[in-house]
Amino acid sequence: MKIILKDIKDLHKIDVYESNGGYSALQKALKEMKPEDVTNEVKSSNLRGRGGACFPTGLKWTFMPKTGDKPKYLCCNGDESEPGSFKDREIFEKNPHQFIEGVLLACYAMGINAAYVYIRGEYYTWINILQTAIDDAYKKGYIGKNILGTKFSTDIYIHRGAGAYICGEESALMNSIEGKRGYPRVKPPFPAAYGLWGCPTTINNIETLANIPEIIKNGAEWFSKIGAPKHPGTLLFGVSGHINKPGVYELPTGTPLMTIINDICGGVLGGKEIKMVIPGGSSMPPLTRDECLKANMDNESLKEFGSSIGTAGVMVMNEDTDILKVLIRIAKFYYHESCGQCTPCREGTGWLLRVLKRIDAGNGRMSDLDLLTSVAQNIEGNTICALGDAAAWPVKWTVKKFRKDFVNKIKDDVEVPVMNKVHSLR
Amino acid sequence: MSKQLFNEEELKKIEEVKSRYPDSKAALLPVLWMIQEKEGWISSESMKLAGDLLNVPYEHILGVVTFYTMFNDKPKGKYHLQICTNVSCMLRGGYELYNYISDKLGIKNNETTSDGMFTIEEVECLGSCATAPMMQVNNKEYYENLDNAKAEEIISKFKSK
Numbered sequence: 001m002k003i004i005l006k007d008i009k010d011l012h013k014i015d016v017y018e019s020n021g022g023y024s025a026l027q028k029a030l031k032e033m034k035p036e037d038v039t040n041e042v043k044s045s046n047l048r049g050r051g052g053a054c055f056p057t058g059l060k061w062t063f064m065p066k067t068g069d070k071p072k073y074l075c076c077n078g079d080e081s082e083p084g085s086f087k088d089r090e091i092f093e094k095n096p097h098q099f100i101e102g103v104l105l106a107c108y109a110m111g112i113n114a115a116y117v118y119i120r121g122e123y124y125t126w127i128n129i130l131q132t133a134i135d136d137a138y139k140k141g142y143i144g145k146n147i148l149g150t151k152f153s154t155d156i157y158i159h160r161g162a163g164a165y166i167c168g169e170e171s172a173l174m175n176s177i178e179g180k181r182g183y184p185r186v187k188p189p190f191p192a193a194y195g196l197w198g199c200p201t202t203i204n205n206i207e208t209l210a211n212i213p214e215i216i217k218n219g220a221e222w223f224s225k226i227g228a229p230k231h232p233g234t235l236l237f238g239v240s241g242h243i244n245k246p247g248v249y250e251l252p253t254g255t256p257l258m259t260i261i262n263d264i265c266g267g268v269l270g271g272k273e274i275k276m277v278i279p280g281g282s283s284m285p286p287l288t289r290d291e292c293l294k295a296n297m298d299n300e301s302l303k304e305f306g307s308s309i310g311t312a313g314v315m316v317m318n319e320d321t322d323i324l325k326v327l328i329r330i331a332k333f334y335y336h337e338s339c340g341q342c343t344p345c346r347e348g349t350g351w352l353l354r355v356l357k358r359i360d361a362g363n364g365r366m367s368d369l370d371l372l373t374s375v376a377q378n379i380e381g382n383t384i385c386a387l388g389d390a391a392a393w394p395v396k397w398t399v400k401k402f403r404k405d406f407v408n409k410i411k412d413d414v415e416v417p418v419m420n421k422v423h424s425l426r
Numbered sequence: 427m428s429k430q431l432f433n434e435e436e437l438k439k440i441e442e443v444k445s446r447y448p449d450s451k452a453a454l455l456p457v458l459w460m461i462q463e464k465e466g467w468i469s470s471e472s473m474k475l476a477g478d479l480l481n482v483p484y485e486h487i488l489g490v491v492t493f494y495t496m497f498n499d500k501p502k503g504k505y506h507l508q509i510c511t512n513v514s515c516m517l518r519g520g521y522e523l524y525n526y527i528s529d530k531l532g533i534k535n536n537e538t539t540s541d542g543m544f545t546i547e548e549v550e551c552l553g554s555c556a557t558a559p560m561m562q563v564n565n566k567e568y569y570e571n572l573d574n575a576k577a578e579e580i581i582s583k584f585k586s587k
């Protein structure tokens with residue numbers, strides 16, 4: 001079942017896209033549907049955001065005000081910086097026009113006349129690919145003034161990031177477009193009320209938008225019946241790590257994890273056993289081997305194991321993996337990427353990293369495991385944006401699920417540093 | 427400003443970029459990218475010039491340049507090798523690759539070789555996890571599925587250019 005990464009040669013070219021039904025959803029919407037019909041169709045399709053939070057897309061669109069004289073904006077989130085995620089890049093490369101058509105439908109539905117596609121600065125190559133596609137679509141009259149001879153006009157611009165994971169967070173992204181440091185904003189107000197330049201703004205992930213044309217073409221009911229009922233459609237699974245055939249695979253939601261690992265990706269590298277799998281990019285709580293055997297890849301099923309689908313970036317680790325080293329690398333990432341606005345995140349991410357490192361260096365003590373959990377819990381929910389949670393979850397859950405791996409590195413007779421000795425003498 | 431940073435054509439381009447946004451400050455990242463593509467880095471002189479063009483205070487621009495890791499506020503080597511060591515790359519030899527290149531060139535993270543040819547930098551996930559280990563060069567091309575031999579080849583190719 002392929003909705004986005006179809007097996008059609010040269011689909012990235014506008015002629016090929018058109019001859020395979022491309023831009024017919026836009027024609028249909030402009031000729032036969034009112035803007036609110038488009039939103040309603042997306043709403044009843046049950047499409048949920050593919051950027052990590054799984055928020056219902058149609059519902060998000062209804063938050064946009066229908067009246068008022070302020071301009072409205074769409075932000076398309078192609079920051080794709082969560083470690084283990086590399087799916088939006090595939091859309092730019094293989095099917096950029098379907099994404100563009102999705103942007104146009106979203107703009108029509110919400111009465112928007114300007115869309116900004118924010119793409120991480122490192123994706124220089126893919127920015128050029130998308131720009132070519134946008135230029136071609138302008139030439140054919142799909143973007144710009146009076147699209148297809150109607151009253152509807154929209155421009156689409158690419159905004160290149162410059163290396164900051166935090167700019168994937170919706171309000172940081174808006175600050176970054178505005179030419180500022182990528183600091184997340186305190187919410188509320190939410191973007192639909194106060195977004196880009198203080199105007200109503202909707203933000204969606206690239207993959208989310210790429211789904212829209214097919215929903216309009218084939219109908220909400222068709223879409224809602226694909227995959228897992230509560231999280232329907234397909235997902236672009238990016239599989240990496242210890243796996244024989246890493247890559248991006250589009251599969252229905254709810255596909256068993258082991259089907260992906262064994263049948264689609266040719267099994268674990270070197271024929272080894274699985275030790276741990278991170279199911280949706282590095283901020284998602286990991287799965288143990290036993291959990292992998294039972295897990296289906298949709299958000300509701302993963303909740304059972306305390307995890308979520310995130311960006312569907314599946315990171316596979318075999319039995320020889322040093323879990324502590326992996327967690328240190330993850331903690332290092334979030335420490336590096338914290339923007340520093342909130343104390344729990346700025347200081348907490350540093351503490352997580354330092355405590356993990358001292359355990360790894362053989363200077364850990366049993367109480368460090370509780371310390372890690374307590375630092376993580378003090379970050380979680382106490383910050384301006386969800387980067388704090390993203391940093392806390394992997395630590396909290398890895399310590400919980402792989403406790404033995406930590407305990408093995410802790411010697412009981414460890415020399416307690418002087419500072420704590422003083423404390424204990426008080 | 428003693429030297430002219432942008433030519434006529436580039437100034438026109440900047441006007442076009444400004445027209446994409448309701449506020450000229452939003453053209454700051456695109457203009458900083460243009461400066462860096464031209465000069466390899468962004469000096470305080472260039473920041474001031476960008477400020478004049480966009481009507482944005484220098485202090486704001488300095489804040490922006492230092493926030494974003496891809497903007498260089500110091501010159502880099504001719505070839506800036508950006509090697510990913512995040513988890514998916516690490517699992518497939520990202521650190522081995524990084525260490526190999528570091529030893530080979532005799533430089534550490536964010537250092538530049540004395541001939542000004544190479545800078546190496548350990549970077550975060552580049553969205554290329556399925557083709558790990560990998561590196562990016564000069565914020566542009568990706569070099570994927572690397573091993574020591576391939577890295578060696580790339581480096582000698584750069585050296586002979």
Ligand SMILES: Cc1cc2nc3c(=O)[nH]c(=O)nc-3n(C[C@H](O)[C@H](O)[C@H](O)COP(=O)(O)O)c2cc1C
Pocket residue numbers: 048049050051052053054055057077078079080081082165166167168169170171203204205206208209385386387390
């Ligand atoms: C730290 C952080 C980084 C994020 N990075 C991305 C990203 O790279 N791409 C993305 O689409 N969403 C990212 N998000 C989620 C966005 O804030 C937002 O929820 C999403 O773009 C909404 O689109 P959707 O509803 O279509 O999923 C990030 C969130 C946080 C807290």
Ligand code: SF4
Pocket residue numbers: 166183184337338339340341342343345346383384385386387388
């Ligand atoms: S949680 Fe972290 S990244 Fe988010 S605003 Fe606070 S300090 Fe910045």
Ligand code: FES
Pocket residue numbers: 083084085510511512513514515516550551552553554555558560
């Ligand atoms: S971890 Fe290296 S590219 Fe993703």
